[in-house]
Amino acid sequence: MKLNRWHFGLAAAALGICLGAPVLAQKPTGPVPDYSEKAEIARLERLAKEALHLNLGKEAQSGAAANFVGVRSERILFSQRLDSRTYFVQDSEFGKGKRGGVFSGPNEDLLLMARDFLRRLEIPVAEVEKAAVLQEKSQVAHLDRETNKLAVEKVEEGKRFVRFSRRVEGLPIFSSHALVGVTQDKQVGFLEVHWPRIPQETLQEAHRLAYRVQHGWRPPEQKGARVESIEAGVVHSPAVGFVMDIYPAIRVIYAPEEKQIGQKLVLYFARDGKTVPVPREYYQPADERKDERPRPAEKK
Amino acid sequence: MRRALYLAGVLLVLGALPVSAQMRYSTGAVSTYVANGCGGPDLPLSVGVAGGFRFWYNLGGFQIVTQWNNGDVWGSDFRDGTDTDPSGGSDLPDVYFYNGHGICQNPPTAGSGDFIFTCGNFGKPDLTTIGSQSRWGNNGGQLKFAFIDASCPMDLASIQGQWFPPFQGLHMAIGHSGDVNHDTLNSSSRGSQFASRTAGLPFPFSIFWPELPVGDAWMVTGLTDVQSGVCAVAIAAGNDRNDAINRRENERVKSGWPNPTPNWFAWKWVCS
Numbered sequence: 001m002k003l004n005r006w007h008f009g010l011a012a013a014a015l016g017i018c019l020g021a022p023v024l025a026q027k028p029t030g031p032v033p034d035y036s037e038k039a040e041i042a043r044l045e046r047l048a049k050e051a052l053h054l055n056l057g058k059e060a061q062s063g064a065a066a067n068f069v070g071v072r073s074e075r076i077l078f079s080q081r082l083d084s085r086t087y088f089v090q091d092s093e094f095g096k097g098k099r100g101g102v103f104s105g106p107n108e109d110l111l112l113m114a115r116d117f118l119r120r121l122e123i124p125v126a127e128v129e130k131a132a133v134l135q136e137k138s139q140v141a142h143l144d145r146e147t148n149k150l151a152v153e154k155v156e157e158g159k160r161f162v163r164f165s166r167r168v169e170g171l172p173i174f175s176s177h178a179l180v181g182v183t184q185d186k187q188v189g190f191l192e193v194h195w196p197r198i199p200q201e202t203l204q205e206a207h208r209l210a211y212r213v214q215h216g217w218r219p220p221e222q223k224g225a226r227v228e229s230i231e232a233g234v235v236h237s238p239a240v241g242f243v244m245d246i247y248p249a250i251r252v253i254y255a256p257e258e259k260q261i262g263q264k265l266v267l268y269f270a271r272d273g274k275t276v277p278v279p280r281e282y283y284q285p286a287d288e289r290k291d292e293r294p295r296p297a298e299k300k
Numbered sequence: 301m302r303r304a305l306y307l308a309g310v311l312l313v314l315g316a317l318p319v320s321a322q323m324r325y326s327t328g329a330v331s332t333y334v335a336n337g338c339g340g341p342d343l344p345l346s347v348g349v350a351g352g353f354r355f356w357y358n359l360g361g362f363q364i365v366t367q368w369n370n371g372d373v374w375g376s377d378f379r380d381g382t383d384t385d386p387s388g389g390s391d392l393p394d395v396y397f398y399n400g401h402g403i404c405q406n407p408p409t410a411g412s413g414d415f416i417f418t419c420g421n422f423g424k425p426d427l428t429t430i431g432s433q434s435r436w437g438n439n440g441g442q443l444k445f446a447f448i449d450a451s452c453p454m455d456l457a458s459i460q461g462q463w464f465p466p467f468q469g470l471h472m473a474i475g476h477s478g479d480v481n482h483d484t485l486n487s488s489s490r491g492s493q494f495a496s497r498t499a500g501l502p503f504p505f506s507i508f509w510p511e512l513p514v515g516d517a518w519m520v521t522g523l524t525d526v527q528s529g530v531c532a533v534a535i536a537a538g539n540d541r542n543d544a545i546n547r548r549e550n551e552r553v554k555s556g557w558p559n560p561t562p563n564w565f566a567w568k569w570v571c572s
Contacts (some may be wrong), residue, residue, distance in 0.1 A: 008502070058433055061506065063503075063507055064504075065504045065505075068504075072507040077507060090510035132572075134572070136519055136568055136570045138569075139568075140564065142541065142564050143563060158568060161570070163523070169520060177524075222341050222342070223334040224341040224342070225341035238492070252466050256339070256340065257341075258339045260405070260480060262402045262483050263343060263400070264451075264486065264527075265340075265342065265343060265486055266485045275320060275344075279489075281496075293388060294420075296387070
């Protein structure tokens with residue numbers, strides 16, 4: 001068969017259709033997502049109103065910078081980290097003697113409400129390891145300077161918070177937490193949820209570390225201390241910060257040999273027995289001083 | 301009204317904020333104990349967490365006075381008479397953050413001491429009994445906020461004997477109550493996260509996480525990396541009852557309130 005220009009044209013069109021078909025098939029059919037900062041803030045405001053029923057009023061200030069997006073009215077602050085499942089809420093009128101007051105019902109109700117707030121923020125509550133009610137207490141005393149007489153008043157109860165710790169696939173996520181306080185109207189008074197998604201590879205390695213712990217792994221000895229506990233899990237950057245580091249690690253708590261010396265040594269080990277890096281809060285390295293402090297006798 | 305953020309926000313993140321001369325702060329952190337011949341163990345995270353504290357306070361516009369680590373943190377820095385030493389006394393700045401060892405009892409009683417335990421290359425002894433040796437805000441001292449992130453430096457059982465006397469112009473102090481079996485853990489983030497909530501950061505950070513009163517900030521961050529039974533404690537002094545309570549509940553580091561006459565004391569705590 002004699003091939004002419006028309007045949008080549010037909011073949012090229014057919015090839016184009018074949019190659020183009022998958023591309024055409026991938027084209028989104030729905031509305032194009034809006035990735036603008038404006039949309040980001042609008043989404044946060046919707047979350048505030050619809051999920052948490054926060055009243056931001058009309059004069060809310062909002063913005064996004066670094067890895068945060070936030071909105072703040074005269075009374076309410078609501079923000080979210082963009083690199084982590086991390087939320088902050090503050091009602092400046094939350095507290096005894098303030099307009100928001102504190103929830104005064106039983107602990108069981110407080111626990112249920114706090115858990116519900118997590119659910120509304122799409123935090124997987126199945127990962128909650130432990131929920132504890134923390135009761136703030138306070139006291140006042142008067143010291144009479146002339147007589148040196150001390151009058152101490154009775155202990156009073158203040159705010160209550162529910163603190164959640166986290167476990168995923170049986171592994172403790174040492175750095176995750178949620179802290180929730182509720183107003184007298186059953187609204188969020190204070191909320192700090194730091195519950196980042198943990199990559200599957202990190203969990204896998206943490207499982208391997210847990211296996212090692214169960215099968216005789218021994219931490220290195222530390223001078224002046226003895227091993228108190230060993231547990232494998234995941235450690236990550238804290239709630240306020242501009243970086244999110246996540247490491248599988250074996251946490252070893254050492255108790256001082258001299259019992260009275262307090263603040264216990266804690267080390268986090270990788271599988272090679274070396275300590276994992278400290279999860280960062282920011283990019284800048286610590287500003288270490290290299291010079292030695294002048295002693296009084298050495299001063300010029 | 302919605303406000304977008306510009307390059308300034310990015311610059312702030314990078315730490316390019318001009319430092320304000322409004323308030324001054326110092327840090328003292330001790331990681332090295334064993335190598336310097338003191339009782340151990342070492343606390344490898346202490347020096348780093350003081351760096352974190354400085355990051356947030358620098359971002360908040362505070363001016364640093366001294367930032368000594370390990371052997372350069374002296375016991376004498378915390379004792380009356382030597383605590384205004386220009387090379388690093390704790391009564392020089394408005395705010396002082398200490399991270400290192402303390403001493404715990406089993407259990408503490410009303411007559412027990414509260415301690416700061418350094419491992420200095422000068423200014424011995426390393427052990428300071430807060431109740432009998434520390435006085436802040438007197439004789440030209442400037443300290444308004446004492447942040448003692450050690451173990452058991454503010455035992456509830458002994459708070460009257462140990463913490464009322466040091467208030468000589470001091471506004472507020474924070475610490476932990478515990479015992480040898482219920483202790484704080486050396487933490488890479490407890491002190492720095494407390495700093496992030498108290499440094500009073502400028503816009504845009506001020507809409508991302510709340511600037512809290514000192515007492516509230518410690519109630520929400522002080523139980524990070526502690527064993528069960530440990531309490532985060534914050535204490536304030538006041539001219540009268542209402543003043544003491546108001547400071548305990550509402551005073552921020554940047555409130556700019558005058559020094560109290562320590563006639564009344566108000567403290568609060570929350571336990572893990």
